[in-house]
Every structure is written in C-alpha cells, then in structure tokens.
Amino acid sequence: MDEKQPAAEPAIRLAGLRRDYGERTALDGVGLTLAAGQSLVVLGPNGAGKTTLLRILATLLRPSAGEAVVLGCALPDEAWKLRGRIGYLGHEPLLYRDLSGRENLRFHAKLHGIERGRAEARIAALLAASGMERRADERVAELSAGMRQRLAICRCVLHEPELLLLDEPDSNLDAGGRELAQELIGPGGGRSRVVVTHDPERHLPEADQVLRLGIGEAAAVS
Amino acid sequence: MTPSRTAFAAILAKDLRTELRTLQSLPAMALFAVTTFVIFRFGLDRTSLSGSLAAGVLWATLLFAAVLGINRLFVAEREEGGFDAIRLAPIDRSALFAAKATALLAYLLALELVTVPIFAFFFLDSAAGLLPLLAILLLADIGLAATGTLISSMAVNSRARDLLVPLVLLPLVVPLMIAATGATDPVLAAGGPAYDRFGTWLMVLGLYDLIFALVGYAVFDFLLED
Numbered sequence: 001m002d003e004k005q006p007a008a009e010p011a012i013r014l015a016g017l018r019r020d021y022g023e024r025t026a027l028d029g030v031g032l033t034l035a036a037g038q039s040l041v042v043l044g045p046n047g048a049g050k051t052t053l054l055r056i057l058a059t060l061l062r063p064s065a066g067e068a069v070v071l072g073c074a075l076p077d078e079a080w081k082l083r084g085r086i087g088y089l090g091h092e093p094l095l096y097r098d099l100s101g102r103e104n105l106r107f108h109a110k111l112h113g114i115e116r117g118r119a120e121a122r123i124a125a126l127l128a129a130s131g132m133e134r135r136a137d138e139r140v141a142e143l144s145a146g147m148r149q150r151l152a153i154c155r156c157v158l159h160e161p162e163l164l165l166l167d168e169p170d171s172n173l174d175a176g177g178r179e180l181a182q183e184l185i186g187p188g189g190g191r192s193r194v195v196v197t198h199d200p201e202r203h204l205p206e207a208d209q210v211l212r213l214g215i216g217e218a219a220a221v222s
Numbered sequence: 223m224t225p226s227r228t229a230f231a232a233i234l235a236k237d238l239r240t241e242l243r244t245l246q247s248l249p250a251m252a253l254f255a256v257t258t259f260v261i262f263r264f265g266l267d268r269t270s271l272s273g274s275l276a277a278g279v280l281w282a283t284l285l286f287a288a289v290l291g292i293n294r295l296f297v298a299e300r301e302e303g304g305f306d307a308i309r310l311a312p313i314d315r316s317a318l319f320a321a322k323a324t325a326l327l328a329y330l331l332a333l334e335l336v337t338v339p340i341f342a343f344f345f346l347d348s349a350a351g352l353l354p355l356l357a358i359l360l361l362a363d364i365g366l367a368a369t370g371t372l373i374s375s376m377a378v379n380s381r382a383r384d385l386l387v388p389l390v391l392l393p394l395v396v397p398l399m400i401a402a403t404g405a406t407d408p409v410l411a412a413g414g415p416a417y418d419r420f421g422t423w424l425m426v427l428g429l430y431d432l433i434f435a436l437v438g439y440a441v442f443d444f445l446l447e448d
Contacts, residue, residue, distance in 0.1 A: 060306055062447070084224075084312030094303035094310075098240045110232035111311035113224030155307075 009072045011036045011163055011192035012057065016066035019052050026052045030066070030219045034209060039193040041203045044213035050196040051091070053213070054165050057194060058088040071163055084112055087161035089169055089185070093152035097141035101132060101151045104140060105158060112159035119158075126154040131180055145172040153184050164193045170202065178202075226320075229313040233321035238328065240298065247291040248329055255287040255337040263344050271345040277406035280341055281399055284334065285366070285392075291329045292370035293387050295322055296378040309446060319371060319442035323435070327367040334359055351415040355406065361427035362402040368434035369394050375445050401426040 010033045017030040027049035034040045042050050055061040057070055059079035068075040073082045088094075095104045102123060109119035127133045130150040140148060149172045156164065164185055170178050187193060187206045197203045204210065212220045241247060262279050263269070271279060299305045308318050338359070342349055370391060377386040405423035408416040 058310060060309055080312075083310055086310065088306070088310055090303075090306065092303040092306070094307040096236065096240065096298055096302050096304065098244050098298075099236065103236075103239070107232055107236050108307065108311070110228055111224060111308065111313055113228060113312065 008036050010034055010069075011038065011071060012040070012194070013069040014067065017053075017056070017063055017068055018065040019049065019056060019061060020064040027056075027213070028219075030211070030213070032209065032211060032221045034192060034194070036192055037190050038208035039187050039195060039206055040209045040211060041200070041207035042194060042196045042211045042213065043198075043200055045215060048213035048215050050213055051167055053211075054088075054090070054167050054194060054196055057163075058086055058090075058165050059083060060088075084159060085162045087156040087159070087164045087185075089152055089156040089164070089166045091167060091171075093140075093148045094155060095140045095148060095151055098139055100137045100139055101143070101147075101154075102127070102136040104151065105154060108155050108158055114159060122158060123154075126158065126184070129180065129184055130154050131176070146174060146177055149173055150177055150180070153181050157184050162191060164191055166193065167196045168198065169195065170197070170199060224311065224313045226314045226317045229311070229317035230321045230324075233308075233318055234324050237321065237325040241325070241329070247294050248332055251287040251290045251329065251333045252336050254290055255283050255333060256340055258283040258286070259337070259341055259344050269345070270347050272347070272410055272412035274403065274407045276345060276410040277403040279345065280338075280406060280410075281362075281403050283341075284330075284337070285395065285399060287333060287337070288326075288330055288366050288370060289388050289391065291326060291333075292366075292374045292391065293377075293384055295326055295371060295374040300378045305446065315443045315446050316439050318446070319375070319438050322375070323367045323371040323438065326370055327363055330363040330366060331360075334363070346410065347412075348414065351409045351411075354409045354415055354417070354420065357424060358402055358405045358409065358427070361424060361431060362398060364431040365398045365427060365434060366395065368431060368438050369398070372434065372438045372442070372445075375442065398427065398430050401430065 012032070012034040015031045017027060018025065019027040030053060032040070042053065044050050052061060056063050056068060056075065059075060059082055062076045070082055071085055073079065099107065105123045105126070106119065109123065114122065127136045130153060132147065132150050132154070135143060135147060140151065153169070166185060169181060169185055173181055195203050210222045308315065338352070342352060373387055373391045373394065377383045377390065380386050401423050405420055405427065408418045408420060
C-alpha cells in the first residue's frame with residue numbers, strides 16, 4: 001500500500017507577524033515558511049526590525065500580532081518547549097566578564113543540562129575549533145571583541161541546537177575568525193539557520209531564502 | 223528540561239565565584255555597616271547600648287547595608303546578558319530566583335559574621351545575647367533575601383535602580399524589621415537576655431519569610447517575561 005509520508009515540519013512558519021514597542025511598530029506583516037535544514041538570510045537597513053524578528057524567534061520577545069511557529073512550537077504559548085533547541089547569537093555575547101571563557105561555557109553547559117564529561121569534551125572541541133584554546137582561561141573582560149565573539153559562537157552551538165539564530169555573526173571577526181566561524185555556524189549539518197547580516201555578498205550565496213525588511217515597507221521574501 | 227537543582231547550583235556557584243573574584247558587594251556592605259557603627263558610637267556618645275536602642279542601631283545598620291548588595295544583585299544579568307542566557311535555557315526560571323536569594327542570604331550572613339562582633343565590641347556589655355540573636359539574624363536574613371531578590375529583579379531594568387530599590391523595598395520590609403527589632407530588644411536587654419514574646423516574634427519572622435519566598439517563586443517567571 002502506498003501511504004503518503006507526512007510532510008516534514010517546517011523549521012519556521014510566520015504569518016502576519018507584527019511587533020510594536022508602544023506606539024511604534026518595529027515589524028509588520030512578516031510571513032514566510034522555512035523548511036528544516038534551510039538557511040534564511042535577513043537583510044534590511046538599521047531599524048527595519050531584523051533584531052526584533054530574531055528575538056521573537058528566540059522566544060525573547062512576544063509578537064504583538066500574527067502567527068509564529070518555530071520547530072513546531074507556536075509562540076508565545078509553547079515557547080517553553082523550544083528553549084534549549086535554539087542557538088542564539090545576538091549583539092551581546094551573553095558571557096560574564098568576570099568569568100573565563102571556559103567557565104562561561106561550563107556555566108551554559110550546566111544550564112542546558114549537558115552531562116559533565118560530555119560538556120568538557122564538547123567545550124574542548126569547540127575551543128579548539130574556534131582557535132580559543134590558549135586564551136580560554138582568561139577572564140572575558142580581558143579579551144578583545146573578536147575573541148569574545150568567537151566564545152559567543154562556541155556558546156551558541158554548545159548544546160547542538162536544531163535552529164541557529166545569528167545576528168551579524170561576523171561582527172568583530174577577522175578573516176581567520178570568519179573562516180573558523182563558518183565551520184561552526186555555517187550551513188550544513190541539517191541545522192536550520194536565520195542569519196541577519198549587513199554583508200549580503202558573504203551570506204547570500206548560502207541562502208535558501210532571503211527576507212528583505214524595510215522601514216515602513218512590506219517585508220519581501222525571495 | 224534541565225533539573226532545577228542543577229540550574230540552581232550553576233547560577234549560585236557562578237554568583238559566589240564572581241563575588242569572591244571581584245568583591246563588588248560585600249566589602250562595600252561591610253564598610254558601610256562598620257562606618258555606621260562608628261558614627262552611632264560617637265553620635266550617641268555611649269559605650270554601651272541595650273534593649274530597643276541596641277536593636278534599632280543593629281537593624282537599621284544591617285538593613286541599609288543590605289540595600290547596597292540588593293542594588294547590585296542582578297547587575298551582571300542585566301549588563302552582561304545573563305537574563306537572555308537564562309531565558310534561552312531549558313530551565314525553570316524560579317531556579318534563578320532561588321539561586322539569587324541564596325546568594326544574597328550568603329552575603330548577608332558573611333556581612334554579619336564581620337559586623338555583629340564589631341557591634342558587640344562597640345556596644346554590648348555581655349556576649350550572652352549573641353546566641354539567641356543568631357536565630358533572629360537567620361530568619362530576618364531569609365526574609366530580606368526573598369524580598370530583596372524580588373524587588374531587585376524588578377528594579378534592575380530601570381535607570382533609577384539605585385533609587386527604586388530602597389523606595390519599594392523599605393516599606394515592604396517594615397513588618398520584618400518590626401519583628402526583628404521586637405525579638406532583638408529582650409535578647410539584648412541590660413542584665414542579660416530575656417525571652418518575652420521571643421517565640422512569637424520568631425514566628426512572625428518565619429511567616430514573613432514563607433510569604434515572600436512563595437510570592438517570589440510564584441511571580442518571578444512573569445517578571446522575566448518580555
């Protein structure tokens with residue numbers, strides 16, 4: 001008998017998504033469907049709502065209106081089911097300045113319930129992959145912005161998330177850093193990705209879909 | 223979901239490690255308390271205090287020293303993205319409340335370990351009242367930790383944090399301070415400790431602790447929401 005397989009759940013499904021900050025509308029009418037394993041690149045000028053969109057997808061902001069379903073979880077009601085399945089790299093590295101890079105990663109591993117032995121192996125592998133082995137035991141406050149970004153990338157993928165939400169992932173990285181970052185947060189590995197960028201030349205080639213946000217304009221998906 | 227006790231232990235260990243490394247809260251709290259005792263000593267021009275005056279000097283000083291620590295309790299979470307990291311993790315956010323309250327309780331106990339002997343040296347004729355005072359200190363500290371954590375988490379996102387914490391906290395802890403001074407008054411009485419209504423005041427302190435610990439546990443999740 002020829003039974004139809006159910007279609008795979010899309011990684012992200014948005015419809016009429018809006019977010020207001022008081023009287024100001026930061027994001028309006030965003031709709032798209034991103035299949036699992038695909039990459040979405042988000043472009044737009046400053047203030048177009050790119051970071052707001054990413055924070056909504058990360059469950060850090062509630063949408064004011066519209067529908068947002070991420071990894072099969074409807075936001076904001078099922079946000080709790082989603083936590084731990086997302087890797088979020090924002091403008092802030094989410095690292096404590098007075099702890100070392102390694103201590104920060106251990107802290108995040110504990111929050112994500114990674115068993116100690118596995119966490120140590122994973123941290124060692126990520127520090128090696130990001131070129132941070134030698135500086136991993138220095139306080140984050142003593143590191144350069146580029147090194148903090150490398151550690152933030154390690155933090156973002158530490159728990160092996162299914163969906164990466166990356167807000168200008170190349171910021172502060174030198175050419176070598178960008179190459180190393182590409183291995184950790186680049187396309188592939190079955191992960192879905194949303195990349196907010198001001199560098200379309202670099203990220204458009206890896207995009208399965210592109211979302212263009214404008215100020216006071218309708219969002220366009222291509 | 224990560225077990226709550228794992229998240230609690232991770233956040234508490236992180237806070238205590240950071241404080242031991244940076245000494246951002248405790249030295250300021252201790253210095254404030256000791257300076258205040260010195261001012262009281264010369265301001266009141268007395269080398270010995272007892273009863274309600276001793277209780278008032280002790281608790282007024284400890285309360286305002288505690289405010290310094292409460293003000294800073296969530297600063298790292300606010301300024302270094304800890305709130306976002308915790309909201310992204312698969313944990314019960316009440317673990318953050320419990321860990322922060324426990325960290326604050328540890329700061330208060332450490333503060334008292336340093337300042338109560340100095341208070342006794344400056345003002346008390348006998349150390350006999352110190353043992354029952356320990357029970358009062360512990361219960362009042364638990365109440366201060368629960369209330370302080372709750373208020374600090376609400377105030378931390380405001381630019382007027384340093385003003386907001388005392389403005390909201392102080393009226394809320396009036397019942398706690400009445401019970402703490404009420405219990406301390408007979409314990410530090412001239413001629414040795416007495417225990418008039420001591421048990422009643424301890425029960426009031428315990429009830430306050432329970433109410434604010436439960437309120438904090440119940441509402442903290444909503445306070446972290448966008």
